[in-house]
Amino acid sequence: MSRATNSTLRTVMTVATFVLGFALLCSLGLWQLSRAAEKQARYAAFVARLEAPAVNVDDLDTADPAASHAWQRVRLRGHYRDLHVLLDNRVQAGRVGYDVLSPFVTEGGRTVLIDRGWIPLEGSRETVPDLVAPADPFTLSGFIGEPPVVGVELNAAAATAEWLAPRIVRVQRVEPAGIGELFGLETWPAVVYLDADAPGALAVDWPVPGDGSARHRAYAVQWFAMAAVLATIGIALAYRKRSTQT
Template sequence: MSRRTAPTAVRWSGYVAVAVLFAIACAFLSHWQFERNESRAAELELVDRNYDAVPVGLADLVPEGSTLDPEDEWHPVVMTGEYLPADQLLVRNRPHGGTAAFEVLVPFRLEDGRILIVDRGWVPPGESSREPDAVAAPPEGTVEVTVRLRPGEALTSSGESVDGGQIPTINLPLIAAVVADGERVEQSAYGALVSEQPAPATTLGALDDPSADPGPHLSYAIQWILFAIMGFVFIGYMIRTEIRARRDDDEDDEKPADTTGPIARRRRDHDADAEDALVDALGR
C-alpha cells in the first residue's frame, strides 16, 4: 500500500465506522418506535373489546380483596348504592373544553359496603380559576350507576396532596386517606361515569371517549430505517466522489506535454526569432 493510499483507506474506514454507528442508533430508535406502536395497538384493541361490553357487577371483575385485572380496564360495571357527596373531591388541571377544568370525584357506597370512587364528569374553572363557580350535586338516595373501570393514577412528581378539597391526580390511596371510611375504598380502580338512574337535575360535562388514534409510531419506525440506509448511501457517495477526483488527478499527471498546441508553437517561434537576432548580431 502506497503512502498516498494509506491515509485514504484510514479515512474511508472512519466514514464506514460512522455510518455503522449511525445505523445502530437508528436501529435502536426504530425498534423502540415499533414497540411503542405495538403497545398502542394493544391499548386500542383493549378499548375496542371492553368499551361497549355488557355491564357486569363490580364483584364479577374486582372481587373484594382482589385488584383490577389490566385486561378489564374500560369494562362497564353496574352498581346500586348511594353517593357520599360530603367527601366530594375535585381533580384540578384536567384538559376539557379547551380549559384547565376540574373533574368531580364522588365516593359511591355499594350495597355491600364497598366504596368505589366515581368520576362523574367535569366542570370549567370559575372566574377565579382556582375553583369552579358551581358543581352540580349527584342524585340523592339509592342510585343505579354504570361506570367504566379505570386504574388509579400516580402522584405528581412534585408530591402535591389534597388542598382545599382538590387533588392533583386520581391517586386512589391518597383519596382513601382523606375520605370517610377510607379503608373500604377500592384502591385498584375507580369508575368513569356512563349513566345514573335516576338522572341528576343538572349534569356535568361528559368525560371524553378514549382516543382511537394509533399515533405516529409506525411511521417514525420506518423513517429511522430509511435514515440508516441514507447514512450508508451518503458515505458511499463521498467515497465515490473522492475516487473520481483522484482518478482525474492521476490522468492529468500521466498526460504527456503538449508539443503541437498553440502555446508550444508560440514558444518555438519566439526561440527562432531569438536565434535569428543573435546570428545577425554576430554577422555585423
Template sequence: MSIEQQTESTQKPKLNFRFLLSGAWIAGFIFCIIFAIITVFLGEWQMDRRMEKLDEINKIVDNYDIEPVPYDEAGHLFENFEEQHKWTPVIVQGEYLEEDTLVARNRPRAGEPGFEVLVPFLTESGDHILVDRGWLPIGEDATAPDTVPAPPEGQARIIVRVVPGEQTINRNAPDGQVASIHLPTVSEQLDYEIAEEAYGLMAGESPQMDVVPQQMPEPQRDEGPHLSYSMQWFTFGLMSFVVWGWLAYQKAVRNREDEMYGEREEDGYISAHRIERVKPVKRRRGQMTDEEIEDAMLNS
C-alpha cells in the same frame, strides 16, 4: 466517435478505492455505524410506543361497548385491577356519599382548564369505590368550579367503566381537591378506606339528575404516527451508508480523471482547459485550404 475517443475509452483505468483505508474515510464509516445504531434504537422505541397504542385500542374495542357486568362479578377489579379488563362497564347498586365529594384539579379539556368531580360510592355489599362523575370548567376565581352538581340522593343504580388509578405527582392541593386521582392519597383524606387500584368513570346513573357534570369523552382509537416515525428512523440509518458510498464513488471518479489528464499531458495531448487560441489564416492563391489548415492543426 473518433478514433482518439475510442482509444481513450478503451484505455480508461479502473476506479481505485484504496483511499478508503485512510483515517478520514474509516472514521466516516465508523460514524455511519454509530449513527445507524442510534436510528435503529429510536426506530424500535417508536415501534414499542405503537404497540402500546395498539394494545390500548384493543382494550377499548374489546371492553368499552360490551354489556355492563354486575358488581358481584366484576367488583374485584377495583381492588385487584387487571389491565386486560380496562374500560369494562360495571353495574353498581348503592348510594353516593355526597358530603365527601372531591375535585381533581388541572384537568384541561378541548383547550379549556377545569376539574373532574370525584364522589365516593357505598355499594350494597359495603365496599367503597370512587366514582368520577364528569368534568366541570373553572369558576370565576379560577381556583374551583362555581358549583358542583349534586348526585342522586339515597339508593342509586350506576354504570361505571373501570380504569386504573393515576400516579401521584407529589403536589399539594387546597381542601376538597386532589392534584391527581391517586387512590391511596384520596383514601387518606377520607374517614374510611376505598378501593385503591381502580375507580369508575361515570357511564350512566339512575335516577337521572337534571344537572350533571359533562361526561368524559370516549377514548381515542388512533394509533398515532409512530409507525411512520419508526420507518423514517430506519431510513435515516440506511441513508448514512448510501451517502458515504456515494461520496466514495465520486472521490474515486475524480481521482481517475486526474490520473487520466496527467497521462494525456505527459503523452503530448492537449488538455481541454489548456487549448491555445490559433490565429486565423488568410487564404491566398496557392495557399492551403481551410480543410488542410484544420488537418494541420489537429496533427500538431
C-alpha cells in the same frame, strides 16, 4: 506506517462508521415500529374492554383494577354517600370548573369513587357548589380508569385538601386511598367514570384517547429516511474515491 497503510486504515474506519451509523438508524426505526405495534395492541385491548358487556364491580378481585381492567365497563348496585370531592382546575368548553367525585357503596360493601362529571366554577372560589347525590339504592354504569389528573399544579400546597363544607372537599389531585382517609372510608383503588345517562351524572364528556401509534410510525419514517441519506452519502463517497483511483 506507509501512506498506503494509512489510506487503507482511513477507508476501513470510514466504512465502519457508515455501516454502524446505518445499522443504528435502522434499529431506531425498527424500535419505533415495535412501539407502534405495542400501542396498537394495547389500544385494541382497551377498545375490546370498552365494548364488552359490563361486569359487576363486586366480582372483580384485583389489587390494581385501574391497570388490569382499564376501560372495562362495569355496573354497580348500591347508593351514594353524601360526600363530594371537587378536583380543581378542570376546563371544559373554555370554562374553568371542577370534576365532581362522590363515594358510592356497593351491595358487596365496596366504596368506589365515582367521577360524576364536570360543573362550572360559579362566582368566587369561596362559593360552595350546591351538590346533591341521589340517596336511594340504584344501579350505576360506567368504566374503570386511573384517577383524573390536572395538567398543572397552581400552588406549592397542591396536595392540601380544602374543606369548603363538612361534606365537600376541594383537592388538586385525586388519590383514592387519600380521599378515603379524608372521609374515614376504605376506598377501592380505582375510579369509575360515570355514563352520561346514569343517576347522579353531571356534565359528562369523557375523552377516549387515540392509540398513539401514528407518532411512532412518523418517527420510524424519519429514522429510516436518515439511514437512506447516510447510505446515499456513503455510496457517493465510495464512488468518487473509486473514480479518483482509476
